[in-house]
Amino acid sequence: MSHTAHIRSHRKPRRSATSTIAVRAGVTGGILSLAAAGASASANAAEPVTQTIELPTLTADMATQVAQSADATQQAAANYELRAERDAAAAKAATEAKKDLAEAKKKAEAKKKAAEAARKAAAERATRSAERATLSASASTSTSTSTTAPASGSVATVVAFLKAQVGDAYVMGATGPSAWDCSSLVQAAYKQVGVDLPRVSQDQSMAGTDVPLSNVQVGDILYWGGKGSAYHVGVYIGDGQYLDAANPSKGVVIQDLSGYPASGAVRVL
Numbered sequence: 001m002s003h004t005a006h007i008r009s010h011r012k013p014r015r016s017a018t019s020t021i022a023v024r025a026g027v028t029g030g031i032l033s034l035a036a037a038g039a040s041a042s043a044n045a046a047e048p049v050t051q052t053i054e055l056p057t058l059t060a061d062m063a064t065q066v067a068q069s070a071d072a073t074q075q076a077a078a079n080y081e082l083r084a085e086r087d088a089a090a091a092k093a094a095t096e097a098k099k100d101l102a103e104a105k106k107k108a109e110a111k112k113k114a115a116e117a118a119r120k121a122a123a124e125r126a127t128r129s130a131e132r133a134t135l136s137a138s139a140s141t142s143t144s145t146s147t148t149a150p151a152s153g154s155v156a157t158v159v160a161f162l163k164a165q166v167g168d169a170y171v172m173g174a175t176g177p178s179a180w181d182c183s184s185l186v187q188a189a190y191k192q193v194g195v196d197l198p199r200v201s202q203d204q205s206m207a208g209t210d211v212p213l214s215n216v217q218v219g220d221i222l223y224w225g226g227k228g229s230a231y232h233v234g235v236y237i238g239d240g241q242y243l244d245a246a247n248p249s250k251g252v253v254i255q256d257l258s259g260y261p262a263s264g265a266v267r268v269l
Contacts, residue, residue: 154193155219155269161192162235162243168252170245180245180252182233186221189235195268205230208268213261219269222262236265 162185171179176188183201190197197204205223216222218238223230234244237254242262245252 157193158189158219158235158269159237159243161189162237163254165245165252166243166254168245170248170251182245185245185252186233186235190268193269197268201225201230201233202228204233205264205266208266211265211267213265216265217267220265220267222257222265224260224263227264230263234262 165176165180165185168176169179170181172181173184174180175184180188183199183204186204187197187199197207201223204221205225205227208221210227211217211220216236218236220236222234222236222242222244224232232244234242234255236242236257240257241254242257243252243254246255
């Protein structure tokens with residue numbers, strides 16, 4: 001060692017080594033490669049050193065995340081659609097319930113009205129029954145033991161009985177007390193004064209004495225169709241009117257003879 005080596009100012013400063021690093025990047029087979037080359041700046045520089053660093057690419061993870069995001073979005077859309085369907089179903093159910101309630105109220109009101117109508121009809125039938133009983137008692141006291149020669153006032157009794165049945169139903173084959181056909185009503189009316197008539201209109205048109213329509217009187221039986229083959233009967237009650245069990249749609253009514261002229265008439269009183 002030199003005797004001056006320990007003196008700092010006499011030491012020869014070392015040259016600091018500098019190096020340069022070059023980086024290259026590339027993607028091969030889905031792998032990100034980084035290549036770094038270093039070179040020493042010293043006088044005695046060695047060969048450049050190249051080192052490759054392989055980093056995994058994020059391509060696969062990103063694809064998975066994108067797929068998961070798409071699935072989540074699709075599921076959310078499906079949930080929204082299901083919720084919308086449930087809301088629509090609930091709204092429809094509420095509408096149907098409201099409609100059913102209104103229908104139930106309507107039916108209840110109709111049932112109430114029907115019950116009220118039935119009550120009134122029952123009351124009317126009871127009144128008619130009482131009137132019939134009174135008429136029957138009157139007829140019994142006004143007639144003698146003979147059934148062929150009614151006492152005075154029998155025509156009024158027949159007409160009163162017939163008017164008491166106005167509003168009753170027409171039913172083919174019915175014989176009272178609240179439903180009649182044309183011939184059963186006429187038969188029942190004359191029975192009130194002790195006159196027994198045949199049951200059907202054909203035979204009733206053959207009873208009693210023929211009367212010209214121009215000379216018809218209250219209490220005469222009117223018939224429609226040929227004598228002996230009549231298809232309908234009624235009773236003349238005066239003022240150009242007659243009373244009959246007309247048909248299922250009208251029931252027992254009073255009608256104008258001019259609107260439905262009879263074919264002939266017979267008198268049994």
